[in-house]
Amino acid sequence: MAQTYDFRSVERKWQQRWEERALYRAPDDDGREKYYVLEMLPYPSGDLHVGHAKNYSIGDAVARMHRMLGFNVLHPMGWDAFGLPAENAAIARGIDPNVWTRENIANMQRQIRLMGTSYDWSREITTCDPAYYRWNQWLFLRLYERGLAYKREAPVNWCPHDRTVLANEQVIDGACWRCGHAVERRNLSQWFLKITDYADRLLDDIDELDGWPERTKTMQRNWIGRSTGAQFAFAVEHSDRKIGVFTTRVDTVYGATYLAIAPEHPLVTHIVTDKQRNAVEQFVESLRSKSELERTSLMEKAGVFTGAYAVNPLSHERVPIWVTNYVLAEYGTGAVMGVPAHDERDFDFARKHGLPIAQVVVEPGSDLETPLAAAFVTDGRLIASGDFTGMSSERARSAITERLHALGAGEATKNFRLRDWLVSRQRYWGTPIPIVYCDRDGEVAVPDDQLPVRLPANVPITGEGSPLARDADFINTTCPKCGGPATRESDTMDTFFESSWYYLRYIDPSNEHVPWSAEKVAQWAPVDQYIGGAEHAVLHLLYSRFFYKFFHDQGWVAGPNEPFTRLFHQGFVLYNGEKMSKSHGNVVGIDETAETNGVDAMRLFLLYVTPPEDTGDWTDEGISGRVRFINRVWRACEPFLERAGKTSLADLPPVETPAEKELLRAVHVAAKSAMDETGSRRFHYNATIAKFDEYVNALTTLEQNAPDSVAVAYAVHALPVLIAPFAPHIADELWERMGHARSVHLEPYLRPDERALALDELTLVVQVNGKIRARLQVAPGISEEAALELALAQGGVQAQMDGKHLRKRIFVPDKLLNLVAN
RNA sequence: GGGGAAAUGGCGGAACGGUAGACGCAGCCGCCUCAAAAGCGGCCGGGCAAAACUCGUGUGGGUUCAAAUCCCACUUUCCCCACCA
Numbered sequence A: 001m002a003q004t005y006d007f008r009s010v011e012r013k014w015q016q017r018w019e020e021r022a023l024y025r026a027p028d029d030d031g032r033e034k035y036y037v038l039e040m041l042p043y044p045s046g047d048l049h050v051g052h053a054k055n056y057s058i059g060d061a062v063a064r065m066h067r068m069l070g071f072n073v074l075h076p077m078g079w080d081a082f083g084l085p086a087e088n089a090a091i092a093r094g095i096d097p098n099v100w101t102r103e104n105i106a107n108m109q110r111q112i113r114l115m116g117t118s119y120d121w122s123r124e125i126t127t128c129d130p131a132y133y134r135w136n137q138w139l140f141l142r143l144y145e146r147g148l149a150y151k152r153e154a155p156v157n158w159c160p161h162d163r164t165v166l167a168n169e170q171v172i173d174g175a176c177w178r179c180g181h182a183v184e185r186r187n188l189s190q191w192f193l194k195i196t197d198y199a200d201r202l203l204d205d206i207d208e209l210d211g212w213p214e215r216t217k218t219m220q221r222n223w224i225g226r227s228t229g230a231q232f233a234f235a236v237e238h239s240d241r242k243i244g245v246f247t248t249r250v251d252t253v254y255g256a257t258y259l260a261i262a263p264e265h266p267l268v269t270h271i272v273t274d275k276q277r278n279a280v281e282q283f284v285e286s287l288r289s290k291s292e293l294e295r296t297s298l299m300e301k302a303g304v305f306t307g308a309y310a311v312n313p314l315s316h317e318r319v320p321i322w323v324t325n326y327v328l329a330e331y332g333t334g335a336v337m338g339v340p341a342h343d344e345r346d347f348d349f350a351r352k353h354g355l356p357i358a359q360v361v362v363e364p365g366s367d368l369e370t371p372l373a374a375a376f377v378t379d380g381r382l383i384a385s386g387d388f389t390g391m392s393s394e395r396a397r398s399a400i401t402e403r404l405h406a407l408g409a410g411e412a413t414k415n416f417r418l419r420d421w422l423v424s425r426q427r428y429w430g431t432p433i434p435i436v437y438c439d440r441d442g443e444v445a446v447p448d449d450q451l452p453v454r455l456p457a458n459v460p461i462t463g464e465g466s467p468l469a470r471d472a473d474f475i476n477t478t479c480p481k482c483g484g485p486a487t488r489e490s491d492t493m494d495t496f497f498e499s500s501w502y503y504l505r506y507i508d509p510s511n512e513h514v515p516w517s518a519e520k521v522a523q524w525a526p527v528d529q530y531i532g533g534a535e536h537a538v539l540h541l542l543y544s545r546f547f548y549k550f551f552h553d554q555g556w557v558a559g560p561n562e563p564f565t566r567l568f569h570q571g572f573v574l575y576n577g578e579k580m581s582k583s584h585g586n587v588v589g590i591d592e593t594a595e596t597n598g599v600d601a602m603r604l605f606l607l608y609v610t611p612p613e614d615t616g617d618w619t620d621e622g623i624s625g626r627v628r629f630i631n632r633v634w635r636a637c638e639p640f641l642e643r644a645g646k647t648s649l650a651d652l653p654p655v656e657t658p659a660e661k662e663l664l665r666a667v668h669v670a671a672k673s674a675m676d677e678t679g680s681r682r683f684h685y686n687a688t689i690a691k692f693d694e695y696v697n698a699l700t701t702l703e704q705n706a707p708d709s710v711a712v713a714y715a716v717h718a719l720p721v722l723i724a725p726f727a728p729h730i731a732d733e734l735w736e737r738m739g740h741a742r743s744v745h746l747e748p749y750l751r752p753d754e755r756a757l758a759l760d761e762l763t764l765v766v767q768v769n770g771k772i773r774a775r776l777q778v779a780p781g782i783s784e785e786a787a788l789e790l791a792l793a794q795g796g797v798q799a800q801m802d803g804k805h806l807r808k809r810i811f812v813p814d815k816l817l818n819l820v821a822n
Numbered sequence B: 001g002g003g004g005a006a007a008u009g010g011c012g013g014a015a016c017g018g019u020a021g022a023c024g025c026a027g028c029c030g031c032c033u034c035a036a037a038a039g040c041g042g043c044c045g046g047g048c049a050a051a052a053c054u055c056g057u058g059u060g061g062g063u064u065c066a067a068a069u070c071c072c073a074c075u076u077u078c079c080c081c082a083c084c085a
Helices: A007-020 A050-068 A084-093 A097-114 A130-145 A195-208 A214-224 A250-255 A274-288 A344-353 A393-406 A518-524 A540-554 A590-596 A599-608 A620-645 A658-679 A685-705 A710-723 A728-737 A784-792 A795-801
Strands: A034-039 A072-074 A149-159 A164-166 A184-193 A226-236 A242-247 A258-261 A303-311 A318-324 A335-338 A410-416 A435-438 A442-445 A476-478 A485-488 A527-531 A564-568 A573-575 A616-618 A762-768 A771-778 A806-812 A816-821
Touching: A007 A097, A007 A599, A007 A728, A034 A050, A034 A518, A050 A072, A050 A527, A050 A573, A050 A590, A050 A599, A050 A658, A084 A097, A097 A590, A130 A149, A130 A442, A130 A540, A164 A184, A195 A214, A195 A226, A195 A540, A214 A540, A226 A250, A226 A393, A242 A250, A242 A258, A242 A335, A242 A410, A250 A393, A258 A303, A258 A344, A274 A303, A274 A318, A318 A335, A335 A344, A393 A410, A540 A564, A590 A599, A599 A620, A599 A685, A599 A728, A616 A620, A620 A685, A620 A710, A620 A728, A658 A685, A658 A710, A685 A710, A710 A728, A762 A784, A762 A795, A771 A784, A771 A795, A784 A795, A784 A806, A784 A816, A795 A816
Parallel strands: A034 A072, A034 A527, A258 A318, A527 A564, A573 A616, A762 A816
Antiparallel strands: A149 A164, A149 A184, A226 A242, A226 A303, A226 A410, A258 A335, A303 A318, A435 A442, A435 A485, A476 A485, A762 A771, A806 A816
């Protein structure tokens, strides 16, 4: 009587054993080729559910495959431990954020171990450890020294609910990415990182990211948003002031009939006439409190005439200056020339306010002015444009730009949608920004030997104002330069700062002298395969690329200047078609699943239910299919273990019957699938696992008909090797019971053997005019002539060929014969 | 408004120019059992009692000896950006 498989005790046993033996340590100096596979580090929110488990199941399968293929695999794990939820727990329940975070980490670490994942825990990092955030501060100071970290007052995104500012990337549809509240605009003095200095390189280098999903690259391109054009100035009439404008359509400059400036434009108060002052001030005031969302997508175009006029530097025409709600202060120069004939927005605005519409570009070939029902926005031929009349738009753009340059009025330039990264946060649970303010010396960097600036404990967190600003012991300090009294910066860093470089710290996690040693990084970086959610396309993934390019410029990393060679976005997991959420009480947790189904079955199901990049639906019926599979594997192997262990996997066993050959073929088809899905980086292990189903079905069948066959023993022996990356516990248990002393995870993966994949007999499809009329069972390598002879003997083929003349034959060896006849 | 991805049985999906629907889930029939569960065997796109035949991969065209697969247009869904001049 076969024993039933007790997944609970087996899974527990192997998790302990692997850890005792440090089976997944990645040694630094090693002759093998390196492979760095990384899953995005989790925020320790409390409990893991099967959605997290999907991410780790993919990464772990990839890591285990590569280990068995002979690579030295670096597969680390850590904790993105600073952030607002810890602080909100403190506000709501009076728990110390540090205690809350540490408890969550302990629990989630237990759960990740419970999954039997192959992480090298000796490299674990926790970003809220002073030993980690010290290097955050150190890196901030290096950015500061090079002018890439700076403080300035600017209109910023303010979330009234989370009571902090947000980076542009963290505002989604005008709302806070974390809590969903509408974001307000405030003028505040804040720390920024000058990511815009890297805008060109961040954009251009996307072309070389062959291993990244197209949509992610497109999102980054859109987000960076480079536009090339010209910047030039209109002189303000009766004044020595000038208003700069940026345009991508300088060919339409003769069609400018007004100037539109942003309400925050610094010249507004200077140029407005006394008569218009009241109206303009009211208009500006009405917009000041509006959120970005209200000011842009939701509002109609509006504006007020300033009373002032500007002079077009080329046509010398006099045009009115309007303050409008549709020009952004933060982009370009904060002012645009209004060309209603050739810009949809300007057309709208001109219609509404009765401004003239002057067409200066016409359809090429027609050369006739057409009455405009809408803006004519495509390129064409210039009319009424002085010396430039008759030129194509394209030629005019360079000619006009040259003229503006010659006149000293302007030049070719480019603008980016990307803004500098706002990294200050008015919150407690983050890395303190290592700057002090001194009455005598101003802004002073904390010297390296005084790092880390420690985050004080026991700070009251009420949700009102910046907690650190109220902590006198923390705030009051002495100036590192003059020794006089000084105050510390009370803001902390955006948590995306620490996650922009953590992948390098895993390489050298306990270095106390530098964030990482250049030699070790040269050995391991960049990350070969990165796995994580698509929601970070313009957040973490953009910031990390910026940091890595900076590190590269400093000579701290060598080789490619991109941190992640290949990127894979896993899909979500739904439960019965619905999004899992705590409030709906429909979260499928890892603990319950491990207890009721086992983690091997859970991992197999997560990989099997859909291709990994797609959204998968967790159902109780679905997981039971994989539980059945695990049990089938056990029952198919258990009675044959002793014999199986004595067979050799180094070569194919001698077999005779078609059923035996079929089983060997099923073994090697599965091996080939696992190899192909790994090598192609498609990771469609759903297809591989389906091949395991066929493998075990074929094995079970042969066991019933010919239990003594050497093919049975061979197939049983090979099974744990092949499923090890996907169901690691049962694999090692079977392997051990076969008499092997060493873990199956140290074995080489079984390479598919062409001889086993070859068929003795195959189906050759016979088509007449592209329609299937017969299927022939033939030996491989059958000649075209022999196939034709057999085909013409088929009744179905004869019926179709009757009375027709064979005009052409298409023969695909071992696949099909198509007879074209009429 | 601009851009990206996708559409295959009751469901998830397989097939990456050459046998559509592998594999699994659900369902139906049978075996085993006193019975149930588990397990095992069979059926499972539509039309037909069945075979033959025929229709069939969102819709319409095209390329090809041959299209789920390549191209064009449309429809729908999802995602991203969105007054960026």
